[in-house]
Amino acid sequence: MQSSFLTEHSPPHFKEGARAMDVNKLARDHGRVVFLAAFRILNDHARAEDVQQSVFLRLLERPIPNHRWASIEEPAAYLSVMATRLAIDELRRRRRWRFFTPDEEAGLAGEVEQPPAVREQAVAAQRLRQAIARLPRRQAQCFALRVFEGSELAEIADHLSISANTVSVTLNRAMQSLRKTLCADALSSAAAAERTSGKE
Amino acid sequence: MTTNSNPKINNSSAEAADRDIENSVQAIMSVRADASTIDAAQRKLLLRLDKAQTARRDTRPFWALATAAVLAILILPMVIWMPGSGNGVAFAQVQNFFSTFSTMRAQLTTTMGEQVILDMDVFVDGSDRARIDAEDQFTLIVDPTRDEFLQLNHMLRQAWSTPLDGDSDSDSGSMSESDAIDDDPLAWLDEIRQFEGEADRLDERRLIRDHQATGFALEAGGQSMTLWSTDEGQPLRLVIETPVHEGERPLDVQTRIDFYFDEVMDEAIFALTVPEGYQVNNIH
Numbered sequence: 001m002q003s004s005f006l007t008e009h010s011p012p013h014f015k016e017g018a019r020a021m022d023v024n025k026l027a028r029d030h031g032r033v034v035f036l037a038a039f040r041i042l043n044d045h046a047r048a049e050d051v052q053q054s055v056f057l058r059l060l061e062r063p064i065p066n067h068r069w070a071s072i073e074e075p076a077a078y079l080s081v082m083a084t085r086l087a088i089d090e091l092r093r094r095r096r097w098r099f100f101t102p103d104e105e106a107g108l109a110g111e112v113e114q115p116p117a118v119r120e121q122a123v124a125a126q127r128l129r130q131a132i133a134r135l136p137r138r139q140a141q142c143f144a145l146r147v148f149e150g151s152e153l154a155e156i157a158d159h160l161s162i163s164a165n166t167v168s169v170t171l172n173r174a175m176q177s178l179r180k181t182l183c184a185d186a187l188s189s190a191a192a193a194e195r196t197s198g199k200e
Numbered sequence: 201m202t203t204n205s206n207p208k209i210n211n212s213s214a215e216a217a218d219r220d221i222e223n224s225v226q227a228i229m230s231v232r233a234d235a236s237t238i239d240a241a242q243r244k245l246l247l248r249l250d251k252a253q254t255a256r257r258d259t260r261p262f263w264a265l266a267t268a269a270v271l272a273i274l275i276l277p278m279v280i281w282m283p284g285s286g287n288g289v290a291f292a293q294v295q296n297f298f299s300t301f302s303t304m305r306a307q308l309t310t311t312m313g314e315q316v317i318l319d320m321d322v323f324v325d326g327s328d329r330a331r332i333d334a335e336d337q338f339t340l341i342v343d344p345t346r347d348e349f350l351q352l353n354h355m356l357r358q359a360w361s362t363p364l365d366g367d368s369d370s371d372s373g374s375m376s377e378s379d380a381i382d383d384d385p386l387a388w389l390d391e392i393r394q395f396e397g398e399a400d401r402l403d404e405r406r407l408i409r410d411h412q413a414t415g416f417a418l419e420a421g422g423q424s425m426t427l428w429s430t431d432e433g434q435p436l437r438l439v440i441e442t443p444v445h446e447g448e449r450p451l452d453v454q455t456r457i458d459f460y461f462d463e464v465m466d467e468a469i470f471a472l473t474v475p476e477g478y479q480v481n482n483i484h
Contacts, residue, residue: 023249024246024249024253027245027246027249028246031241031242031245031246032238032242035233035238035241035242035245036233036238039231039233040228040229040231041228043231045233045234045237045241048233048241049241049244049245052241052245053244053245053248056245056248056249057248057249057252060249060252060253121223121227121230122227124220124223124224124227125224125227125228125231127224128221128224128225128227128228129228147225148225148228148229175218175221178217178221179214179217179218179221182217182220182221182224183216183217183220
């Protein structure tokens with residue numbers, strides 16, 4: 001799990017002074033960041049919107065105690081982490097109901113007039129999302145926080161109330177599972193392509 | 201995926217898989233949402249928050265006070281259990297009552313000036329199952345033995361069933377969603393653990409429910425409390441002064457909690473059964 005890309009991709013985290021929590025102001029200042037954090041994982045505007053609203057409604061319902069909030073240096077990063085965790089739950093939930101929802105990769109295939117490189121990227125992104133959805137929840141959370149939010153191990157440990165060592169082990173397991181899943185996907189795609197070309 | 205005994209091949213396929221993952225991550229990170237969609241989402245978010253806050257305004261004082269009262273009763277044993285907080289033999293005996301009861305019932309009455317603004321009954325048994333009834337408004341039942349938390353809103357006739365354990369998901373690949381909730385219903389424990397209290401025995405004695413009572417003054421959680429107990433250390437009453445302000449004006453809010461220990465309690469008190477006619481919302 002030492003690959004450099006794990007630390008390279010993170011949205012901008014805004015350094016801000018600690019202050020009492022004002023949910024309206026947080027929503028105004030960071031609502032867009034929260035939306036994007038959810039959208040990256042879900043690739044679905046409506047669901048990202050749901051997650052965005054859930055993040056702030058939760059804060060409204062269950063405000064973080066002032067002393068705890070004051071210790072949070074980067075509210076945007078904190079909110080993004082909340083969004084990422086909720087989006088992971090949504091992604092996994094959606095996978096469970098996949099029999100009742102259209103196949104998204106099939107949907108991608110149906111998109112018209114995309115340059116091959118763009119389409120290839122979209123398919124790769126969607127495959128990774130699907131692979132993440134198949135991970136156990138904790139692994140999916142650790143992976144997403146690490147690669148999409150650029151969180152340090154200690155930060156992830158803090159967010160998930162587990163030890164940094166557990167985060168490290170969980171990330172390794174997540175990577176192993178993702179390698180397996182994506183390799184299997186690649187093999188089956190290659191086999192399918194071979195069959196198609198054989199028919200032709 | 202088949203395994204290969206050749207380490208070079210294994211390494212190269214792992215590297216290829218890592219490159220695949222890296223490319224996919226980059227693809228995801230490069231995804232851009234439509235700006236007008238983000239703006240629309242932002243507008244809806246602010247509207248939704250505004251509506252939610254308007255809806256909450258009517259109920260906030262009630263819930264704030266209810267929470268304060270419930271916290272107070274939950275805080276109390278921790279304050280008393282705290283090493284060094286005791287002040288004499290009677291206090292150690294008080295501690296004993298809170299740690300060894302088979303059942304505890306507490307009646308909470310919160311007043312603002314002369315006006316009663318909240319009445320609640322709390323039931324706790326030796327397994328830490330707890331039930332809180334706030335008049336005809338809501339009921340909370342916490343059952344740690346079954347990891348369940350049931351909330352009933354009697355006015356809306358709604359029930360929410362929530363798992364208690366917020367982090368029970370293992371990496372076994374289980375499909376359990378029991379940790380789908382980030383908000384731990386027992387988060388108050390964090391708060392409680394930060395409290396530090398000192399108990400000072402008062403010179404004054406009072407007659408409470410036919411008992412001569414000794415008072416102990418406590419400061420915990422920014423609140424002044426007075427605990428009255430019998431000479432045998434049985435807690436009788438806790439009086440809490442809650443600092444509540446309406447703007448700049450301090451309000452005279454006081455919560456009185458009367459304790460009753462080791463009464464026989466019907467098992468139905470802690471039943472997690474949703475009453476007929478209630479809409480059930482499972483949060484799993």
